[in-house]
Amino acid sequence: MGQKGENTMSKRVARLGIFVALAMVFSYIEVLIPFSFGIPGVKLGIANLVVVTGLYFLKPQDVLWISVIRILLMGILFGNGVSLLYSMAGGVLSYLVMLVCKKAGLFSIVGISVVGGVFHNLGQLLAAMAVLQNENIVYYFPVLLAAGVVTGALIGMLADRIVKAMKTQEYDMK
Amino acid sequence: MNKRDVFLMAGLLTFAGLSYLLLIKGREQTGNRIVITLDGEIYGTYALNQDREIEVKNDNGYNVVVIEDGQVYMKEADCPDQYCVKQGRISGRHESLICLPHKLIVEVEIAEEDGAAAEDAIDSIAR
Incomplete structure (x- = not known):
């Protein structure tokens, strides 16, 4: 991919659009999978596949854009203003922590995804405590933490396979 | 997955378990x-x-x-x-x-x- 100037920019825009669409489809599929324990905030987080995988193939700021635009659009389409706030807090916090962990090079993609899952839940929990002005929500912390580890690990293992498959294709989009 | 990933997950799960024990366990009284x-x-x-x-x-x-x-x-x-x-x-x-x-x-x-x-x-x- 040696093109420069406008060509690169339009490619980048098109690519972002495709990944946002993919992430939105994942968010939508999520609803169809019965993986809810009836605890607010506990879900598989399939859309994070795009974010985790993206950290290995895209520019970091593009991954943030994909995540933020996905959350905004899903919030406008299917949620309301308040639920958008929780998702955004979780999405941005988990992105930042994953990026730091990736740069630090301590963990493999599974560990990074676990950290992402945990901080996604933590971000939502903190946003909920702030919005609802209720500190008793902290009682959800142990369950949300454990759930973040489990879902993060599952997504991480899937992302690992995707990254490996993409690497054999020598697929680099930076 | 590497060794550090496993430690990370084990550590986080242990922390979840501990916080469960501290925050919730033993306080499960029925409310009125x-x-x-x-x-x-x-x-x-x-x-x-x-x-x-x-x-x-x-x-x-x-x-x-x-x-x-x-x-x-x-x-x-x-x-x-x-x-x-x-x-x-x-x-x-x-x-x-x-x-x-x-x-x-x-x-x-x-x-x-x-x-x-x-x-x-x-x-x-x-x-």
């Missing part, structure tokens, strides 16, 4: 009343020993909270995710039903004095 908070303000307090149906409405939407056989559950809500309805029946202290999009919380408590629960029951009848 519920407090409904809407948008940061107390909407009402209701005794758990009295079956009733409470409709909560605000600009965000509406919810139907039901007290039945000493337990409380969310019967209906017009929120998109329906987590509050799926949470099922609760009756333990510190347990709560939360409808995030509506900023609604139903918390189970133990009234400090024995008389308090009865008083609240009268209050809520007056309401």
